[in-house]
Amino acid sequence: MKKTPLYDTHLKLNARMVSFHEYLMPVQYDTIINEHHCVRKKAGLFDISHMGRFEVSGDKALPFIQYIITNDAAKLADKQVQYTPICNEQGGILDDILIYKRHQKHFDLVVNCSNKEKDLVWLQKHAATYQPIEIRDLTDSISLIALQGPLSLGILEDTFKSKFGHLKRFSFDDFLWDGIRITISRTGYTGEDGFEIFVDAIYVAKLWNLLLDKNKQGGLKPVGLGARDTLRLEAGLLLYGNEMNETVTPLETTIGWTVKFDKDTFLGKDSLLRQKAKGIDRKLAGFEMIDRGIPRQGYPVLKENEIVGKVTSGSFSPTTNKNIGLCLIESQYAHVGAGLQIPIRDNNYNARVVKTPFYQREIRQ
DSSP states (O other): OEEOTTHHHHHHTTOEEEEETTEEEEEESSOHHHHHHHHHHSEEEEEOTTSEEEEEESTTHHHHHHHHBSSOGGGOOTTEEEEEEEEOTTSOEEEEEEEEEEETTEEEEEEOGGGHHHHHHHHHHHHGGGOSOEEEEOTTTEEEEEEESTTHHHHHHHHHTSOOTTOOTTBEEEEEETTEEEEEESOOSSSSOEEEEEEEGGGHHHHHHHHHHHHTTTTEEEOOHHHHHHHHHHTTOOOBTTTBOTTOOGGGTTTGGGOOTTSSOOTTHHHHHHHHHHOOSEEEEEEEESSSOOOOTTOEEEETTEEEEEEEEEEEETTTTEEEEEEEEEGGGOSTTOEEEEEETTEEEEEEEEOSOSOOOOOOO
8 A cells, every 4th residue: 555755644643544546545533524614614634645746848738738638728827727627539537637837838737646647648648749748757756735724824824924815716836935845726625715735745744743733723633535525525526436437528517617619629529529519418416315314426316216327426514414415317307406316225315406516615805
């Protein structure tokens, strides 16, 4: 099993460690519900160093990125971040990633842990026609931690004795901390305001401990993968392997907006155009349970006793106090208000399609 540079630190915090895509990762330190509420009300600190990190540089970096992704990186200013799928030729989602534009000849990519090796091979394969280009895997040398929650900006500013309010959502910049260069982006995967911090792996434990030690009284706590999943689900954020895979296209999910058909050719464009013209047969929808029962990934979804799709993610929602889920179902049943049934332990439980996200934070000025 692989370990992040914070593995020993997690053990000292009495984290419960689990296997997660070949890594030993903390699933929780406290209860998942307590950690979830901490992020919603105060702030939480996450180790996300298992995520893959690539650097793409060279004279043709921008046209290469444009060909690989469905979104439009040409619209990015320097030091902006963009969310986008990477699709195969059939329009299926190979991964969903974040693109960091340093300048036209230098991009950083954050990819899903489960897809890192596959993504690297895919990038190298298609880079052959865009030379000169260099693709570097920085996963082991650069660590990544996330500070998330309504108090995150104040915690960041108190810790580093500097102002970070100029960092707008989906932007990033480089800073010096104790003589060490770090990169801070205003991004996250919880539905809250927050920041993700890139730091040399040999210094990440020092930074992690500094943030926790200086802000314990302010309510900052370490948070594991368990609450990370319930937080992202409430916010309607998709998880690769659940809502997305190589057989699912962006147009079938809630991220169809990331497909920019008005730009030049990109991988999967022709297939996605054909699917759009034909019509979408199945769609991702959010639902909440009417009857008491917790839906889980893989459960079938029924309409009048006929299977019309499956649950892709499901959980109890600590913020809304409801049982919620996402499901990929026949498009005709994906409209808000539609009644569904979820079989749980040999009984059918009633549910209804609802608007997502299930939770949306109050924007503070």
